[in-house]
Each structure stands twice: as structure tokens, then as C-alpha cells.
Amino acid sequence: MSTATATRRTGGEADADAPAPRRKLTPLRLLLHGFLIAVSLIWLFPIAWAVLTSLRSYEYTAANGYVSFGGWTFDNYVTAWRTAEFGQHFLNSVYITVPAVLLTLFLASCVAFVIARFSWKLNLILLGVFTAANLLPQQALLIPLFRLYTEVPLPEFMSDSELLYDSYWGLILINVAFQCGFCVFVLSNYMKALPRDLYEAAMVDGASVWRQYWQVTMPLCRPALAALATLEVTWIYNEFFWATVLMRTGDKFPVTSSLNNLRGQFFTDNNLVSAGSVLVAIPTLVIFFMLQRHFVRGLTLGASKG
Amino acid sequence: MSDLPLIQADRAVPPPATPTTGGRRRRLRLLSRTDRVVITLMVLVPLLLVTAFVWLPAAATVVLSGTDWDGIGPLNEIDFVGARNYSDVVNIYPPFVPAVQNNLLWLAVLFLVATPFGMFLAVLLDKELRGSRFYQTALYLPVVLSLALIGFVWQLLYSRDQGLINAVFGSSIDWYGDSNVNIWAVMVASGWRHVGYIMLLYLAGLKGVDPSLREAAAVDGASESRTFFRVVFPVLRPINVIVLVVTVIESLRAFDLVWVVNKGRNGLELISALVTQNVVGEASRIGFGSALATIMLVVSLVFITIYLATVMRENRQ
Numbered sequence: 001m002s003t004a005t006a007t008r009r010t011g012g013e014a015d016a017d018a019p020a021p022r023r024k025l026t027p028l029r030l031l032l033h034g035f036l037i038a039v040s041l042i043w044l045f046p047i048a049w050a051v052l053t054s055l056r057s058y059e060y061t062a063a064n065g066y067v068s069f070g071g072w073t074f075d076n077y078v079t080a081w082r083t084a085e086f087g088q089h090f091l092n093s094v095y096i097t098v099p100a101v102l103l104t105l106f107l108a109s110c111v112a113f114v115i116a117r118f119s120w121k122l123n124l125i126l127l128g129v130f131t132a133a134n135l136l137p138q139q140a141l142l143i144p145l146f147r148l149y150t151e152v153p154l155p156e157f158m159s160d161s162e163l164l165y166d167s168y169w170g171l172i173l174i175n176v177a178f179q180c181g182f183c184v185f186v187l188s189n190y191m192k193a194l195p196r197d198l199y200e201a202a203m204v205d206g207a208s209v210w211r212q213y214w215q216v217t218m219p220l221c222r223p224a225l226a227a228l229a230t231l232e233v234t235w236i237y238n239e240f241f242w243a244t245v246l247m248r249t250g251d252k253f254p255v256t257s258s259l260n261n262l263r264g265q266f267f268t269d270n271n272l273v274s275a276g277s278v279l280v281a282i283p284t285l286v287i288f289f290m291l292q293r294h295f296v297r298g299l300t301l302g303a304s305k306g
Numbered sequence: 307m308s309d310l311p312l313i314q315a316d317r318a319v320p321p322p323a324t325p326t327t328g329g330r331r332r333r334l335r336l337l338s339r340t341d342r343v344v345i346t347l348m349v350l351v352p353l354l355l356v357t358a359f360v361w362l363p364a365a366a367t368v369v370l371s372g373t374d375w376d377g378i379g380p381l382n383e384i385d386f387v388g389a390r391n392y393s394d395v396v397n398i399y400p401p402f403v404p405a406v407q408n409n410l411l412w413l414a415v416l417f418l419v420a421t422p423f424g425m426f427l428a429v430l431l432d433k434e435l436r437g438s439r440f441y442q443t444a445l446y447l448p449v450v451l452s453l454a455l456i457g458f459v460w461q462l463l464y465s466r467d468q469g470l471i472n473a474v475f476g477s478s479i480d481w482y483g484d485s486n487v488n489i490w491a492v493m494v495a496s497g498w499r500h501v502g503y504i505m506l507l508y509l510a511g512l513k514g515v516d517p518s519l520r521e522a523a524a525v526d527g528a529s530e531s532r533t534f535f536r537v538v539f540p541v542l543r544p545i546n547v548i549v550l551v552v553t554v555i556e557s558l559r560a561f562d563l564v565w566v567v568n569k570g571r572n573g574l575e576l577i578s579a580l581v582t583q584n585v586v587g588e589a590s591r592i593g594f595g596s597a598l599a600t601i602m603l604v605v606s607l608v609f610i611t612i613y614l615a616t617v618m619r620e621n622r623q
Contacts, residue, residue, distance in 0.1 A: 033437070036430060040444035043498070047447065049470060050459050066473050107355065110348035126349065128614055133360040135610045137559045139581040140603040143596050144366035145359065146585055177359035180352055209341040238452030240562040245586050256452050260566055270461070270468040277458045281451055288450040292443070295450070299506055
């Protein structure tokens with residue numbers, strides 16, 4: 001029942017405005033719409049402005065000012081892509097984000113399964129340890145972690161820095177460790193809501209714990225996993241701090257942290273800055289518009305009652 | 307990443323009613339040895355990872371804050387200096403007081419302006435208006451952007467020579483550079499994102515309120531605002547606590563935005579930026595930076611505890 005209810009709920013939420021019964025437009029309601037439209041437009045404006053600026057040539061805006069109309073071009077994107085080596089940085093983001101998300105979901109689902117499947121007293125502590133870890137300020141861990149990263153050697157085929165510092169491995173590990181807590185919490189709640197008879201039946205059939213996890217629980221958790229995957233991809237892609245402090249080589253920075261290095265190169269040209277910003281935003285915006293339902297559901301997973 | 311999600315019990319479904327049969331002892335006997343090894347591994351591997359990369363460093367930060375380690379010398383030459391680092395932080399470190407002020411200001415603005423505004427929008431959007439989907443999308447679009455990127459997007463409005471604000475108003479203020487105004491400029495950008503985020507969390511909470519409560523209030527002739535403040539708001543207590551804690555922790559963790567603007571200097575001091583400057587900057591003062599980090603850790607742990615207590619209580623119900 002659980003999954004069905006949960007899915008139907010989000011489905012209903014997604015098209016909430018479609019079947020809404022026609023109400024009379026009272027002046028008060030009109031005012032409400034006016035207010036909401038105004039706020040929405042103000043909220044969209046900075047993004048729209050970035051897109052607009054990115055499509056205009058620097059010469060035109062320098063001559064006519066930004067409050068003008070014309071000078072349309074696509075060159076900023078070409079220049080920004082080339083000077084900032086976005087291709088390489090996007091690839092770096094992929095190298096870090098994809099393994100980190102998969103590993104986070106796998107490890108978190110293992111812990112969550114044990115917490116949900118068995119009712120041991122330690123489970124509550126375990127849940128607390130994981131959840132709290134996700135909420136700590138990153139800077140509070142920075143000093144020992146920085147030192148640790150510069151001490152732990154890696155073989156050369158894993159990283160040319162031969163250290164955990166300045167390697168993709170290091171970034172993947174810290175992202176996984178940090179993000180696990182949130183996923184453990186969401187998944188364990190989700191799994192607790194699954195009917196327990198499933199396990200009774202599986203045990204009668206002689207299924208091992210691993211098979212109960214992999215073949216009974218995990219397939220039922222697909223909606224939660226999809227929501228978490230969407231969210232975690234966005235977060236790890238957007239992650240700025242760890243890459244800023246635990247990376248050194250400019251070529252190896254993921255996109256979000258490479259922004260900081262762009263400052264100097266783009267400093268005098270706002271049109272280039274905006275083209276670069278739009279390029280960086282595109283992956284998250286695509287994910288957001290394609291998987292909006294999962295995104296919203298991930299953030300609010302379980303917040304809606306009955 | 308700088309998001310604090312709404313972590314809450316999945317109340318879409320009632321908790322399993324079936325009591326666990328047998329209890330712990332019988333259950334353990336039902337498990338084969340392989341099962342026990344598998345379970346141990348399933349817990350131990352992630353636990354080791356989190357312990358090694360999060361909890362041990364956190365503990366080490368607290369220990370280091372009591373030492374004079376310079377970050378280079380061998381660990382056995384560390385001397386404990388008691389609370390000296392803390393007194394140094396407070397007494398002879400000029401950026402500390404502005405940083406605390408800025409963090410508090412950040413919290414005040416998010417808490418008094420952005421959070422209530424987000425909640426207000428959620429209440430409006432909960433009315434099942436036509437076009438509600440458009441409004442929601444517009445409002446939480448900024449939430450998918452990283453704060454670092456938001457710093458760049460707002461630069462297009464704030465820049466002194468090329469920014470829109472100065473172009474429209476004919477002013478020549480360097481919004482990111484002038485130490486009198488830059489903290490406000492940065493907070494507007496951060497609030498822009500925070501509003502959508504809180505709206506999203508609160509809207510989800512509102513959707514979970516039992517409709518019969520509102521109907522009952524309507525039958526009793528309560529006005530809409532009265533219904534909200536007297537009936538709905540108290541029912542949403544857990545969400546209110548979570549939104550409060552989210553706001554506090556977000557303002558404590560604020561970092562990305564000021565770091566891309568000017569690495570947290572010249573009016574944009576924040577504790578998180580000071581810690582980072584002391585570690586990766588030219589002067590690495592480990593004990594000193596650790597003392598700053600420990601302050602952050604203690605404040606956050608207080609609120610994390612409140613958060614966990616709320617969330618777990620919800621969970622058990």
C-alpha cells in the first residue's frame with residue numbers, strides 16, 4: 001500500500017492546478033494572483049537577465065549600456081566554453097558526481113535496510129550518527145581532513161598527485177561520507193513503511209538477508225531512490241567547498257568550483273560571465289525541468305501526511 | 307553543497323502496525339552465520355566511512371583547538387595550551403567580531419525576512435490556485451542553482467560598471483566591493499534562494515494538514531488568518547522547528563557565496579570563511595583555526611540535537 005499511496009500523492013501534487021474547479025474571480029483572488037505573478041517574475045528576473053546578457057555582444061552593450069536592445073550573438077558561449085575549458089570541467093564533474101551518487105545510494109540503502117528491517121536498540125543511535133553527520137558545518141572538519149588528505153598516499157594510477165589530496169577519489173569519498181546521512185534517514189523511513197509480511201514470506205522461502213535486501217526491498221524503494229538520485233546529483237554537482245579546499249590542479253576542478261578560477265579571466269566582461277553562468281546552470285536546470293517531480297519529492301519526502 | 311533538506315518521518319503511510327514477532331533473541335537465532343556477516347558488513351562499511359571522514363575529523367578539530375600545532379611539525383611536538391587559542395580568537399583577531407556579527411545578521415535576515423516570506427508564499431500557494439504550478443516553479447528555481455553560481459548571476463546586477471542596478475538608478479556603488487553594503491547585497495542573493503527553499507518545505511507540510519481541522523474551524527466561523535494562526539500553525543509544530551533549525555544551520559554554514567565574491571574579506575567576514583582562510587591561506591594557524599571551527603561545531607551540535615529530537619519523536623509516532 002505504501003508505495004502506491006506515496007506515488008499517487010505526488011502525482012496528484014504535480015497536476016494540482018489542472019483539475020482545480022473553476023472558482024469565481026473575486027477582487028481578492030485577483031489581487032492574490034497579481035501579487036504572486038509579481039513575485040514570480042521578480043524571482044525569475046536574475047536568471048532571465050543572465051540569459052539575456054549572455055546573448056549580447058560586449059561591444060554593443062559597452063557602447064549602448066545594458067539597458068538597451070540589440071547586439072544579439074552567440075559568440076559569448078563559444079568564447080566562454082573555450083577560455084574556461086568547460087568541456088574538461090564538465091567531465092570532471094561527471095567523474096566525481098556519478099560514482100559518488102551511486103556509492104552514496106548503495107551504502108545508505110544498506111544501512112537503512114538494517115535499521116528498518118530489524119528492531120534493535122542500536123538502530124536509533126546508528127540513525128542519529130548518520131543523520132547528524134550530514135548537518136555538521138563542513139568547515140568544522142576541514143583542518144584534520146586537510147591534513148589527512150595530504151598524508152594518505154594513493155598509487156599513481158589512481159591519482160597523479162599520489163595523494164588523496166588533489167584526487168577525484170578524495171572528493172568522491174568525502175561527498176559520499178557527507179551525503180550518506182540524509183539518504184540513510186530518508187530510505188530507512190521509506191523502508192519502515194513497507195509491509196513486514198514481505199520479509200516473513202521471504203524467510204519462509206529461505207531467502208538470505210542479502211536477497212531480502214536486494215530482491216525484496218530495493219525494487220520497492222525505486223521511487224525513493226529516484227528522488228534521492230535526482231537530489232544528490234544536483235547537490236554533488238553544486239558542491240563547492242570540498243573541491244575548493246581539497247583540490248589544487250586547475251584542470252581537475254569540477255565545474256562548480258572552477259567558477260572561482262574564472263573570476264580573473266572573465267573579470268572585465270559581464271557578458272562572458274553570464275554565458276559561463278548559464279553553461280554551468282544548464283545541467284541542473286535540465287535535471288530540474290525533466291525530473292521536477294522527483295526533485296520536489298526528494299526534498300519533501302514524507303512531509304505530506306495521508 | 308549547502309542544502310539542508312527536510313528530513314522527516316514518512317507519514318504518508320501509517321507506521322507498520324504489526325508488532326515484531328518474537329523480539330530480538332528469536333530473530334537473531336533465525337539468522338544464519340552468512341546473514342550475520344552480511345549485516346555486519348552492511349552497517350560497518352558505511353559507518354567506518356562516516357566515522358573516518360566526518361566524526362573523527364570533528365573530534366580532532368576539538369582536540370587541535372587546545373594545541374599550538376602549526377600544521378607542519380610532527381604530531382609528537384604538539385603542546386597543549388589550554389584555552390589560549392580561544393582567548394586569542396576573541397581578543398587579538400580583528401576579523402572575529404565582524405564575522406560573528408555578520409553570521410548573526412545573516413541569521414536575523416533569513417529568520418526575520420526570508421523564512422517568514424517563504425512561509426507566507428507557501429500559505430498562499432496552498433490555496434489550490436490556477437497556475438500554482440508556475441508560481442511554485444518560479445520560486446524554487448533558484449534552489450537548484452549552487453550558491454557559488456548565484457554569486458555570479460547576481461554580479462550581473464551588482465557590478466559597479468556593468469551592473470543593471472547602477473545602470474537603472476544612475477548610481478555608482480560597487481555592491482560587492484563596498485564594505486558598507488556588500489553584506490546586504492550578498493544576503494539579498496542568499497535570501498532569494500532561501501525563500502524558495504522554505505516555501506517548498508512549508509508547502510509540503512501544509513499539504514499534510516488534516517483538511518477536517520480547517521473545515522471544523524470554518525464551521526465555527528473562524529476567519530482564514532485566525533484558522534491559520536490558531537489551528538494550522540500549532541499543528542505544524544514539527545515543521546516549524548525543522549524550518550527554524552534549517553535556517554540556523556544554513557546561516558552558520560553560509561560560505562560559498564562570500565567565497566566567490568572576495569574570499570570572505572573586506573566586509574564579508576563569516577566564521578566559515580575565517581576557518582578556511584586559516585587553513586588553506588598563506589598563514590596556516592591550525593590551533594587557531596580549530597578554535598574557530600570548534601565554535602561552529604558547538605553551535606551546530608546544539609541545533610542538530612534539537613533537530614534530531616524533533617525528527618525522531620515524529621518518527622516514533
